[in-house]
Amino acid sequence: MQDSLNNTLNIDAYNLILKKLLSGELSTGQNVSEDAIANELGTSRTPVREAILWLQKEGYLEIYPRKGTFVSKFSLKEILDIYNLRLLLEPQVISSSFRNPTQAVNEKLTEYKNYNLQYIEDENIVSNGDAFFSQDLEFHLFLFDLINNAYIKRICRDALYKCIISKLVFLDQLNIKRSRIATQHVVFIDAALNGKTDEIFEIYKTHIISERDSIMHINIQ
CATH class of the missing domain: 1.10.10.10 (Winged helix-like DNA-binding domain superfamily/Winged helix DNA-binding domain)
Known part of the structure; x- marks a missing residue:
């Protein structure tokens, strides 16, 4: 804004x-x-x-x-273009943000890890799917807040929002396993807590690719 x-x-x-x-x-x-x-x-x-x-x-x-x-309506091509923009930008800026994390950042990451572990152990422990996706959004916004460049932060948020809004329309056509997303989050967090910036880059990249590829064959009217 x-x-x-x-x-x-x-x-x-x-x-x-x-x-x-x-x-x-x-x-x-x-x-x-x-x-x-x-x-x-x-x-x-x-x-x-x-x-x-x-x-x-x-x-x-x-x-x-x-x-x-x-x-607004987005075509499949427009949505995939947004994902590709995220793929070019987010892994680099996010991994760079974890070169010197503070104790407060690590404590927050641990909170997110514990939350996501519930879905890995048993998807049904927390039954509210909306709560999970709300937390997923909160987690990504937390990562964006670590970016020092306000302009890049705004681009990342805008791209994420458009992906979410577009995906909601055909969510029932997607086979989204919350346990898979939660596992990716935990693997990412473990790498971040251990200061493995190279791994952070690759894990985050894989996270975006898996989400992008899941919608490539969706029929968007």
């Missing part, structure tokens, strides 16, 4: 709409009601409209005169 959204109400509206996009409450092609968002926030439509305009600039929403605002 840029300075043009520095008004608190604008930011609240932006964050609420983005949250709805990332949770799937607002899905690809769906109409975004300014009135509904404004009522939920208890505000006028003005900050909602400002937030929508900014989300349009960022590619999340599309505005059609006399028709309304709709969640």
Whole structure:
């Protein structure tokens, strides 16, 4: 978000709409009601409209005169292009971020490891799949927060968000095993805790490739 959204109400509206996009409450092609968002926030439509305009600039929403605002649709090629961008950027910047981790970072990594171990031992120990994917998003955002360059951090977040929003549409077509994702997280964390930056690079790269390859043959309408 840029300075043009520095008004608190604008930011609240932006964050609420983005949250709805990332949770799937607002899905690809769906109409975004300014009135509904404004009522939920208890505000006028003005900050909602400002937030929508900014989300349009960022590619999340599309505005059609006399028709309304709709969640953007991404073709399979566009989604794969985003994954390929992540593949070029994220493994390098993430691995570089772990050259001198603080104790606080290592403690947080250990927390994430313990959470993910539950899914490796038994996928059903924590039954709420939404909670797992919410934690998965939180974990990646934690990694992005370690990146020193704010511009690169913003690119990483934007690419991740678009991948999540796009993937939610055809989630039922994917054979996603939470235990596989959790295992990849634990392997990554072990490498990070032991300062193995070369391994971090390769593990993170494999993580993105496996997710990208899982959607290559999905039928996106």
